[in-house]
Amino acid sequence: MARTGTTTDVLIVGAGPVGLSAAAELRRQGVRCRLVDRLPARLPYAKAVGIQPRTLELWDRMGLARDVLEAAVPMRGQLLFINGREAARVVLQLPPEVPYGFAALPQYETERLLEAHLAGLGTEIERGTELLSFTQDPDGVTARLRTAAGADEELRVPYLIGCDGAHSVVRKTLGLSYEGGAFPETYMLGDVLADAEWGLPEGYALRSEHRSDDGSADDVLVCIPLPGAGRYRMSMKVPPELAGAGRAPADGVAHGLDGGDGPDLSQLQSVVDRLAPGPARLSGLRWASVFRISHRIVDRYGEGRVFVAGDAAHIHPPTGAQGMNTGIQDAVNLAWKLALVVRGEAGHALLGSYDAERRPVGEEVVGRTVRHATQGMQNDPEDRRTLAFREAQLLVAYRDGPLAGGPYGPLDAPQPGDRAPDCTGLTLPIAVGPLRLLDVLRGRPGHVALLYGPDAVELGRAATDTARTCGDLLDRLPLDVLAVLPREARPSDEVLPDVPVYLDAAGEFARLYLPDGATGFVVRPDGQLAARFPLGGAAAALSDYLRALSAVVT
DSSP: OEEEOSOOSEEEEOOSHHHHHHHHHHHHTTOOEEEEESSSSOOOOOOOOEEOHHHHHHHHHHTOHHHHHHHOEEEOEEEEEETTEEEEEEEOOOOTTSOOOEEEOOHHHHHHHHHHHHHHTTOOEEETOEEEEEEEETTEEEEEEEOTTSOEEEEEESEEEEOOOTTOHHHHHHTOOEEEEEEEEEEEEEEEEEEEOSOOOTTEEEEEEEEOTTSOEEEEEEEEEOSSTTEEEEEEEOOGGGTTOSOOOTTSOOOEEOSSOOOOHHHHHHHHHHHOSSOEEEEEEEEEEEEEEEEEEESOSEETTEEEOGGGTEEOOOTTSOHHHHHHHHHHHHHHHHHHHHTTSSOGGGGHHHHHHHHHHHHHHHHHHHHHHHHOGGGOSSOHHHHHHHHTTOOOOOTTSTTOOOOOSOTTSOOTTSBOOOOOOEEOSSOSSOBOHHHHHTTOOSEEEEEEOSSHHHHHHHHHHHHHHSHHHHHHSOEEEEEEEETTOOOOTTTSTTSOEEEETTSHHHHHHOOOSSEEEEEOTTSBEEEEEEGGGHHHHHHHHHHHHHSOOO
16 A cells, blocks of 8 residues: 655545635635545536525635636526416626526536636646545544555554535545434436427526425425526426335435436426426436435534534425535635644644534524525515525624624624625726725635724824734734724825735725724635724734634634
């Protein structure tokens, strides 16, 4: 057996969107990683197709969002038909300060774009390479791999991340529980063209149900638009002749695509004939499969030096396209923390905050998607704006997490743990047009401090005091420091040497961040606020945050 030393900082198992995003963020942070996948090639299935605005923000920070936007199609809402009549219309609308809308892209295209991005960072997927087993000790992880050539390799790494799906070897080896249940129904999926006369507005999904006298849905058709005129991913309950298709999973987790025979075009067409709100003739079947749905979540997101993310940690109904996006947020949350630890800028105890921040999110998503699958999204008690923000995953926050300090300023303002809002209208003296805050943050891999002051003189004094009192702290937590002034102010190089100064020309930064006089904000690598403080209290705030990064999390 070949033995490999510690030339790799992190081994990632599973090259789906979650594993690819974890690798991309680690490489962006300068961390050496290997990404292995037992499959010889990408699967050609449009499994996860919805991409949420929050995911696009994270990919923007990595420099990937533009490629995705050029390949995807917009998702603007969903029409619900019950027994042939329109019963509800859900509009996915967000305010203009949110930079991205909802999008749809087949999973194989998402993986292709992520794979190309990762290759540009110098990391290739090791296809056909399977994790056989691993053990860990206080100093690292020893993994046994079997390569595509059939050779066995023993690899020693500091950390391992399991992004290997619902049947995760990593989760099983760790002995994590995976509590939950399964939906009794079996469904079928197909990627098809529809020559349709049903008059769906562009960018809208369709859900059409037949309900029996007791109000239960005994027949259902869901159509999600894909790139390409008239192309949809359709899902529906299986006909009786396919009810037993597929193989029973050996581990009892009935979730995902089965390996048996999928439906043919005529079987898909028969459901469309029954349930579509207008005539539609199907053709161009790319693939079809039978699938089952479960809802489960682990009792903890890792142990020691080994972690799980994505479907390896949580599975649930596909309602609202929450699964892949939740997993990608898992991956980015863990990756930047691993990077700090690998570089020696934080202690290993920081990694306990991954479970503390992300498992409550996973629990909420599992509960919400099960509720939406059984009761319908249109019956959600939240108002439409809040529902759209929640489905967009823009309300994910860690205020109660171990890294969030106390609030400062108005309680309705963004506080530590919240998503750092994007805003537009930031200008520089040389730039002709305004910038978004995401434009300013793009390509900056670490923490970023935003210093806001009502005028250049006050901000300059505060920045000087901050630099003087926080010098040793900034050595321990390197920060990119930027300044923001209100539109009527004029920057001065003498007051703020070596600090880029942006004017809040549209007043959007002040409106969304609600600064209380001279105020400092620290934005984490995953776009959440790390700290908010009066600039006169910068030393105390940064000291508290650094202690939180190194504190033991129980």
